[in-house]
Amino acid sequence: MPELPEVESVLRALTDLDPSFPGRRVREVRILRPSAVDGPVEQFVKELTGAVFHEILRHGKYLFFRFTAHCATSSRWMVLHLRMTGRLFLVQANHAVQRHTRFYLLLEDELALRFDDPRAFGRVWLVDSPKEVTGRLGPDALAIGHDGFLRQLAQQNRQLKLLLLDQSFVAGIGNIYADELLFRAGLHPLRVSGSLNHNERERLFSSMHEVLTQAVQAKGANIDGVFEAGSFPVAVYKRNGQPCRNCSSMIHKERIAGRGTHYCPACQPAV
DNA sequence: CACTCTACCTGTGCGC
DNA sequence: TGCGCACAGGTAGAGT
Structure with missing residues (x-):
């Protein structure tokens, strides 16, 4: 996708x-x-x-x-x-x-x-x-800078997964990279944006920026069993049932915001 | 106002 | 083997 x-x-x-x-x-x-x-x-x-x-x-x-x-x-x-x-x-x-x-x-x-x-x-x-x-889109997710992102974030109080998929918040993130960047940030997809502390907000921005930058360099994602041209290795997407690469816990999948959502329950604690 | 549901599509992969 | 069906997901627009 x-x-x-x-x-x-x-x-x-x-x-x-x-x-x-x-x-x-x-x-x-x-x-x-x-x-x-x-x-x-x-x-x-x-x-x-x-x-x-x-x-x-x-x-x-x-x-x-x-x-x-x-x-x-x-x-x-x-x-x-x-x-x-x-x-x-x-x-x-x-x-x-x-x-x-x-x-x-x-x-x-x-x-x-x-x-x-x-x-x-x-x-x-x-x-x-x-x-x-x-006009209907938010700032491009790769073009937006640190300060601009935090400004956007400050205006929201919604579940992170929902927020990241909303193209009027930032444009360009879909289901795969939403899961990937939340994993990198160590944030549970159901965390509400308004509850993030300073450190967590910083992690959300830097993870988004790193994941997207590295995926561009890799010419896109590499997903097991799915044809994708790129070589960016996914950590959680479609890896449910497989061990987390950080802690070996089982990657979990559930339906959040109507989408298949993949995360590590240990690395991305619910509260 | 904020959320959820459905339509749009078709290839894949499951259960029976 | 073959059939039917749920499922995948970005977005717009309708519904609650």
């Missing part, structure tokens, strides 16, 4: 694989699954055909592609959310379409930007400004 580190890796892969990606012109747009596009499909195709990409940004789990349409002066943005199983990548234009390919953009130099998504939760939008999307 792509969260901040995985989405950041997608962005870096695009620009590393193809340093001239910003600057490329779209020759053709093919939509295989119209429901992947928010809004009228014809307009999506029409606007992007002949458009030129200028830059790619990320905020939370969203990617923003700035482009200028073929005979327009002002910029427009293609916004993408991978949701659960979406994958965005560059391929050769003749690369065979897969069963789950939802759409692709044929670019110059026989390249194609392709979106595959088995679960079909992923979506793409065209908007005038990223703010139309990021």
Whole structure:
């Protein structure tokens, strides 16, 4: 499930694989699954055909592609959310379409930007400004600094698991990294944010920052039995029934805030 | 106002 | 072996 580190890796892969990606012109747009596009499909195709990409940004789990349409002066943005199983990548234009390919953009130099998504939760939008999307989001979880995070935290009094998953608190953390950073911080997912002492608040920020930074460096998470491109080793996610790497206690799983939540009962005491 | 539930999807892995 | 079904999860929107 792509969260901040995985989405950041997608962005870096695009620009590393193809340093001239910003600057490329779209020759053709093919939509295989119209429901992947928010809004009228014809307009999506029409606007992007002949458009030129200028830059790619990320905020939370969203990617923003700035482009200028073929005979327009002002910029427009293609916004993408991978949701659960979406994958965005560059391929050769003749690369065979897969069963789950939802759409692709044929670019110059026989390249194609392709979106595959088995679960079909992923979506793409065209908007005038990223703010139309990021306006509902909190600060990016990796861009936010120590002081900004503590300010955000001071305004809340909610269960930590719920808080971390709330994209309007900070954007980019999903179920995997919420569990991972709470483990690193030694905080139980049901602890209420308002009850944290100074030291615990500091640990929450530093753990969030370290986990996300290291996961970006590792190009995403490595989860046993689940296909993920990255090599960040998870300590608790899907490790229920296995020994904690700190203390050998059994990793526990329960449903919190409607999500499968994994933690070490010894390292993350309830009170 | 704050929380919970459901829809959206389909591959996986279980029990029978 | 094969069938049916619960489950996984991010987000929006509806419901309590």
